[in-house]
Amino acid sequence: MPPPSSSWLGLTHPSDCAGDAFQLRTWPQRWKSEQLKVAIDVTRRHVNVWLGTPDERNILGRVTGCDRIGWVPNPMGCAELPAVTYRSNRNSVRTVALAGRVDSVKNFAHQLAACALMRPVDVALVFRDPHRLGIASLLSAFNLPARLMPFMPRHEWLAFLRDDVDLVMQVSHTESFNYVGLEALCMGVPVVGSTALRYLPQQWQADPDSPDDIAAIARHLLQDPLSAHEHALKTGNRYAAQMDQAYLDWLCSSLT
Numbered sequence: 001m002p003p004p005s006s007s008w009l010g011l012t013h014p015s016d017c018a019g020d021a022f023q024l025r026t027w028p029q030r031w032k033s034e035q036l037k038v039a040i041d042v043t044r045r046h047v048n049v050w051l052g053t054p055d056e057r058n059i060l061g062r063v064t065g066c067d068r069i070g071w072v073p074n075p076m077g078c079a080e081l082p083a084v085t086y087r088s089n090r091n092s093v094r095t096v097a098l099a100g101r102v103d104s105v106k107n108f109a110h111q112l113a114a115c116a117l118m119r120p121v122d123v124a125l126v127f128r129d130p131h132r133l134g135i136a137s138l139l140s141a142f143n144l145p146a147r148l149m150p151f152m153p154r155h156e157w158l159a160f161l162r163d164d165v166d167l168v169m170q171v172s173h174t175e176s177f178n179y180v181g182l183e184a185l186c187m188g189v190p191v192v193g194s195t196a197l198r199y200l201p202q203q204w205q206a207d208p209d210s211p212d213d214i215a216a217i218a219r220h221l222l223q224d225p226l227s228a229h230e231h232a233l234k235t236g237n238r239y240a241a242q243m244d245q246a247y248l249d250w251l252c253s254s255l256t
Helices: 033-045 060-064 108-117 135-141 154-164 179-186 211-223 225-255
Strands: 008-012 023-027 068-071 095-100 122-127 146-149 167-170 191-193
Touching: 095 108, 095 154, 095 179, 108 135, 108 167, 108 211, 154 179, 167 179, 167 211, 179 191, 179 225, 191 211, 211 225
Parallel strands: 008 068, 095 122, 095 167, 122 146, 167 191
Antiparallel strands: 008 023
8 A cells, every 4th residue: 555645646546347346445545536437538538547557548547646666556345246067069160259348459450360370259348439449341351350349337248258158369469357268267277478468478478469369379279179178267367366365355444
């Protein structure tokens, strides 16, 4: 916890694909309501700026006048995660899901190029605004059919991962944390990411600038779905439990 003399802003958002609500905690508690409104507006327009990530758009400190911006651990709610069993009746054409805000740092162009290299593959894109970076134009250029799906409530998203998805791609250039990847792991779905997703096994981290590398790791994971499922579930549950504990530790320390 920051010392009482520091001006801190701590932010977290719910691990929920439908969520627009933000929780804010400030130290000390002397913020004007106008400052809080500005902070909420900024976080909604620049989704990852409140975390310690290399992002040139991190303007919260300048806007709010805080000395430091801190990340409050977001609980995964391990006790509320649905039960997961290995899905043996998989389609011959595997489903690869990409999800998140449409932003250049998410590197969707190279990931879609990797999907094109993996054809035939069923691509599911879960975006809030698929037209913002010309996703349709990319799909057309790659001659890649895809399902465009809206953000959905968390229970529907987790069920979709568990019941329909064989692989998730989150090969971002930079990340605050990336809950999409962790939620996929907790549902037993392997994730191809980058070094920005520090909780992923190293062999699942692809070069974000290389569609060939992304596709190669994805193919490897899809070759042995049972092993990938078991490894994903073990990794996801371990990190989700650690996050829940971190949240409890932070909560207890803030109340004492």
